[in-house]
Amino acid sequence: AQSVTQPDIHITVSEGASLELRCNYSYGATPYLFWYVQSPGQGLQLLLKYFSGDTLVQGIKGFEAEFKRSQSSFNLRKPSVHWSDAAEYFCAVGARRGGNEKLTFGTGTRLTIIP
């Protein structure tokens, strides 16, 4: 069974500082990997995804993530955070089949930005 672990429940970062959110996954084959962001009371917005190819993927809003197979990780990074980045971030894994497989989400990391 696939699973996702986000070790950090809550992270506080100063505006302008760099950010790294951790994500570790467990899956028997090469997975599809996603990062989503959720603002309070809202649905999820896709930040970026990894399917194949270059292990460093670029997303929206200046985010990037690196797939490291040896570490089963897909950490999200941003060089300089903005106050508007405060939200809940979810890492998710999906099966690498072409069907309608479900996504499994991590428990999320809440990001707080301080001035």
Next chain:
Amino acid sequence: GAVVSQHPSWVICKSGTSVKIECRSLDFQATTMFWYRQFPKQSLMLMATSNEGSKATYEQGVEKDKFLINHASLTLSTLTVTSAHPEDSSFYICSARVFRDRDTEAFFGQGTRLTVV
């Protein structure tokens, strides 16, 4: 990107009544949609997979008679919470997958906040 619209955004209902939540794919056809439930400050838990023209597939522990899912068309899936109770109060989110060539992406509705009083 594709748009998934969920309605209503929030609803308050009395205990014992039923509530229907709609999930529409606005600019694409979705043979499969997913329904998630999210408790405050927790992750999304998959409740069921909704398949157009057939019965939904429920995750273990989800009462199919309580959470009725209907996927009658390629653009609409509905979740009906029957005989709602306060413990059903939660944030419900639907999702649809879009397949492009060998790529796939999930798009989410904006969610429905259900409060049962």
